[in-house]
Every structure is written in structure tokens, then in C-alpha cells.
Amino acid sequence: xxxxxxxxxxxxIERMRPRLPLVADAFYAELFGRYPQLRPMFPAxxxxxxxxxxDELRALxxxxxxxxxxxxxAARLGRRHAGYGVRVAHYNQxxxxxxxxxxxEMASVWTEEHEHAWTVxxxxxxxxxxxxxx
Ligand code: HEM
Numbered sequence: 001x002x003x004x005x006x007x008x009x010x011x012x013i014e015r016m017r018p019r020l021p022l023v024a025d026a027f028y029a030e031l032f033g034r035y036p037q038l039r040p041m042f043p044a045x046x047x048x049x050x051x052x053x054x055d056e057l058r059a060l061x062x063x064x065x066x067x068x069x070x071x072x073x074a075a076r077l078g079r080r081h082a083g084y085g086v087r088v089a090h091y092n093q094x095x096x097x098x099x100x101x102x103x104x105e106m107a108s109v110w111t112e113e114h115e116h117a118w119t120v121x122x123x124x125x126x127x128x129x130x131x132x133x134x
Pocket of ligand 1: 038041042043049052053056057060077080081084086087090091092094125
């Protein structure tokens with residue numbers, strides 16, 4: 001991930017900050033619209049989940065410039081996710097829904113560079129979450 005890509009996602013997460021609860025809402029709507037089979041993995045009431053997801057996504061993005069802290073948080077989150085039954089294929093589905101949601105949220109400024117930077121950031125998070133599962 002280049003320093004410019006890190007800057008783009010950091011700027012993006014700050015820009016979205018006041019609307020992150022709404023973005024998380026839109027993300028789950030997008031995810032379950034595309035992949036309804038994932039819905040039963042989550043609690044019936046998504047209110048707390050939305051807030052936790054938004055907070056964690058922001059914390060991971062903000063930690064990107066501090067690689068050891070980033071890897072540590074992501075790996076711990078990944079270990080918990082293995083316990084929730086989350087598998088590699090699920091990460092691709094979440095990426096599709098998350099990038100589509102962020103693209104819609106940032107539509108007025110969104111470019112190919114944003115798309116690429118967010119995709120790389122998401123993939124870094126995923127790879128770190130999948131590290132050391134054994
Ligand atoms: C950027 C990647 C992701 C982030 C930041 C994230 C964040 C979170 C957070 C903060 C929680 C609350 C519990 C905890 O902290 O352990 C959670 C729970 C959960 N996540 Fe994720 N997640 C991500 C990817 C995924 C993926 C790919 C799936 C697959 C469908 C998934 C499914 C779940 C499930 C099933 C729960 C538990 C719900 C429950 O039973 O309470 N997450 N996630």
C-alpha cells in the first residue's frame with residue numbers, strides 16, 4: 001500500500017466519520033441484499049453490530065500507518081471471526097458490499113484511485129485477519 005493510498009483512505013474515513021453509523025447501515029443492507037444467505041450468521045437485531053463494525057473499521061484504517069498495532073488488532077479480530085464461522089470466501093463477499101457502499105457514500109469525489117486504495121486497504125485487513133489462524 002503506497003503512502004498516497006494510505007492518505008486517501010485516511011481522508012475518506014475522516015470525511016465519512018459523522019455518517020459512519022449510516023454507512024454501516026447501508027453496508028449491511030447492501031451485504032444482505034447481495035448475499036441473503038449471510039443474514040443468519042448475524043444477530044436479529046443489528047443495532048450493536050452496526051456500531052461495532054463502524055468503530056472497528058475506522059480503528060483499523062487509522063492504525064494503518066502503525067503496522068505492528070494494525071497487525072495486532074486485525075489478527076485478534078480475525079481470530080474472533082474464525083470463531084463466528086467466517087471463511088475466506090465470505091471476505092470477498094464483504095469486500096464487494098463494502099466497496100460498493102463506500103463508493104456510493106463518497107460518490108461526489110470517488111475516483112478509480114479511491115476504489116483501488118480502499119480495495120488494497122480492505123485486502124490488507126483481510127490478510128491480517130487471516131494470519132496465524134492455526
Ligand atoms: C473489514 C472486515 C471486518 C470488520 C472490520 C468486522 C468487524 C466486526 C466487529 C467489530 C464485530 C463485533 C464482534 C467482535 O469485535 O469480535 C464483528 C462481528 C461479526 N462479524 Fe465481522 N468484520 C469484518 C469482516 C467480516 C466478514 C468478512 C464476515 C463474514 C460474513 C463477518 C461476520 C461477522 C459475524 C458473523 C459477527 C458476529 C455477530 C454476532 O454473532 O454477534 N465479519 N465484525
